Amino acid sequence: MKGSLIILAFFVAGVITGIYRFLPEHLFQNDYSLYALYLLMFLVGIGIGCNKKALTLIKEVNFKILFVPLSVITGTYIGVSLFSLLQSNLSLIDSLAVGSGFGYYSLSSVLISEISNETLGVIALLSNITREIITLLLTPVFARYFGKLAPIASGGATAMDTTLPVITKYIGSDYAIISVFSGVVLTILVPFLIEIIL
Amino acid sequence: MIIVLVLMGFGITIGWIFHSKEKFIKLTGFLTNWSIYLLLFLLGLSVGANEKIVANFDKIGLLAISLTLFAVGGSILCAWLVYHLFFKNK
Numbered sequence: 167m168k169g170s171l172i173i174l175a176f177f178v179a180g181v182i183t184g185i186y187r188f189l190p191e192h193l194f195q196n197d198y199s200l201y202a203l204y205l206l207m208f209l210v211g212i213g214i215g216c217n218k219k220a221l222t223l224i225k226e227v228n229f230k231i232l233f234v235p236l237s238v239i240t241g242t243y244i245g246v247s248l249f250s251l252l253q254s255n256l257s258l259i260d261s262l263a264v265g266s267g268f269g270y271y272s273l274s275s276v277l278i279s280e281i282s283n284e285t286l287g288v289i290a291l292l293s294n295i296t297r298e299i300i301t302l303l304l305t306p307v308f309a310r311y312f313g314k315l316a317p318i319a320s321g322g323a324t325a326m327d328t329t330l331p332v333i334t335k336y337i338g339s340d341y342a343i344i345s346v347f348s349g350v351v352l353t354i355l356v357p358f359l360i361e362i363i364l
Numbered sequence: 365m366i367i368v369l370v371l372m373g374f375g376i377t378i379g380w381i382f383h384s385k386e387k388f389i390k391l392t393g394f395l396t397n398w399s400i401y402l403l404l405f406l407l408g409l410s411v412g413a414n415e416k417i418v419a420n421f422d423k424i425g426l427l428a429i430s431l432t433l434f435a436v437g438g439s440i441l442c443a444w445l446v447y448h449l450f451f452k453n454k
Contacts, residue, residue: 173404180405184412199406206399207368211375212392216383230450237442245438249431256427264428265435285424288416292428293435295411300436302404312444315451319443320436327368328403331396346372 173302173332203327210330210342217339231344235351238268238319239359259363260286266359267294268322268352269301269329277357281364297322301329309336318345323356325349 183189246265250258263282267274271294279287301308301321308316314337321329326349334342382388411417 173400176401177404177408180408180410181412182408183405184409184414185418187413189409199403199410202399202403202406204367204371206396206403208371208375209392209396209399211372211377212379212382213375213396214372215376215379215381216389216392217379233446233450234443237446238439241439241442242435243438244442245434245436246431248438249434253427253430256431261431264431285420288420289424289428289431292417292421292425293432295407296429296432297436298407300432308440312440313447313452315443315447316440319439322439331400350369 174299177299206331207327210327210334213331213334213339214342214346217342231347234315234318234344234348235355237315238322238348238352239355241319242266242268242322256289260289263360263363264290264293266356266363267297268324268356269294269297270323270353270356271295271298273356274360277360278364281360298324298328301325302332305329305332305336314338314341315344318348321345321349323349323352326353 242265243262246261247258250256250261256264260282263278264274264286267278267290271291274294275287275291278290297320301317301324304320305317308320317329317333317337318325318341321333324330325333325345326347330342330345330349333345337345379392
């Protein structure tokens with residue numbers, strides 16, 4: 167929990183800095199987060215390489231690994247459909263489209279803005295950022311009460327990069343391969359699913 | 365995305381070579397933590413700097429967050445089922 171609070175503090179500090187523009191303007195014009203992500207991916211790779219159990223897991227689990235991204239898609243669509251029944255602001259189609267981001271907010275928001283409308287695009291952005299934040303903050307809770315696949319499911323497409331370090335911290339590096347696999351499959355599917363739905 | 369995967373593959377190779385060096389593993393953990401902090405700060409930065417998001421946050425924010433809770437809830441329950449059926453005793 168302490169780890170999550172530190173992470174949240176950094177996020178909040180970022181939001182405040184962003185609103186009041188405390189930092190030089192050029193910082194806002196360039197997307198430095200991409201480079202931070204590159205660094206993180208490299209470090210996560212080292213973490214996986216250091217773990218001798220990581221690669222043996224794939225051999226043991228084999229085809230079952232496919233059930234992980236499949237359960238994320240099924241679960242997301244069931245949850246989102248239920249949501250669309252409970253309120254009248256977002257239709258089933260719109261809800262499914264936003265859900266199809268699986269946390270991949272940059273791509274899903276741009277795609278949805280273009281295919282549908284700007285407002286739905288912003289909803290996709292906020293929703294999928296929230297998915298990432300929920301995963302970062304609640305991974306310890308999810309792992310404890312809903313099993314080792316729960317943080318991977320919550321992370322969706324982000325389970326391969328941004329949420330991977332937190333996920334592996336709480337469910338173990340041996341599950342990192344499954345996390346990356348699920349994240350990669352979902353990331354690839356995001357644009358296809360959004361196109362099909364909208 | 366290809367760059368990201370290549371970098372990770374590169375990292376895995378380096379990690380594989382140095383996996384027996386205790387100090388190296390510790391340093392990697394430390395750097396990983398700080399790059400997460402940096403990434404979250406930058407994510408907050410782009411959210412805060414986006415006037416459209418800040419202005420509309422109260423209206424559509426609630427809608428987005430509640431939708432996400434259902435999406436995450438459904439995913440977790442499905443994953444919980446799959447975990448108990450196929451993974452737990454592995």
